[in-house]
Amino acid sequence: MSINLSHLHSAITWLLEPVILILVAAVVIAVLEAGLAIGERLFGLKQLRKAGENALLKVARHRLERADFLARIPPMLGLMATIIPLGPGLAALGQGNPSLLAQAVTTAFDATVLGLLAGIIGLVIGKCRRRWYEEVLASLEQETQPQQA
Structure with a gap:
């Protein structure tokens, strides 16, 4: 079985435009996510703290996953492009x-x-959010522990 390399080259060359469009979209998403993170730091963490540990864990998992995708996928696509x-x-x-x-x-x-x-923005957002969520979890755990006299 022989592979026609000119067809392979054409297919790979075709990928350049969609990859660049995805990269532009990733930068836009990263900037929007940075704005959401700022709002979260200023207002959202207080609400999450009031909602309790289960709500915090659910939201944190979802938001950290988004930041991790931003930190990992765009640099790989950038290398590809x-x-x-x-x-x-x-x-x-x-x-x-x-x-x-x-x-x-x-x-x-x-x-x-x-x-x-896009990757740098995602990495910074992820690191900041992890620290914020750990601080909120630590304070929630400290409140639930019985006071020792």
């Missing part, structure tokens, strides 16, 4: 067309920046 245009760019250089290589490298670096930006 970095590598995809480099193949045709290097082929163009071999054919004496350095301007096409320059365009490919620019696209590659832009994709890397988008992926890292």
Whole structure:
């Protein structure tokens, strides 16, 4: 069984545009998630504390999962969108067309920046939220422990 590499190359090249669109969406989602985290820190944690430990754990699990996805997936997609245009760019250089290589490298670096930006925002949000939730849980546990005289 032989694989036609030109079809494989066409399919992989086709992936570049959707991956870049997903990266742009990831940056937008990361910025929105940062705004939600700020609101959560200012107002939401007090409400979660009042709701109790079970409600806090449910909400925390969901929100931390979103932050973890933002921290992990966009950098991988950024790497993918970095590598995809480099193949045709290097082929163009071999054919004496350095301007096409320059365009490919620019696209590659832009994709890397988008992926890292969304990932950094997701990582920071996740770390902050973990700390906030741990503090709220610790205070809830301290309140439920019987007072020792």
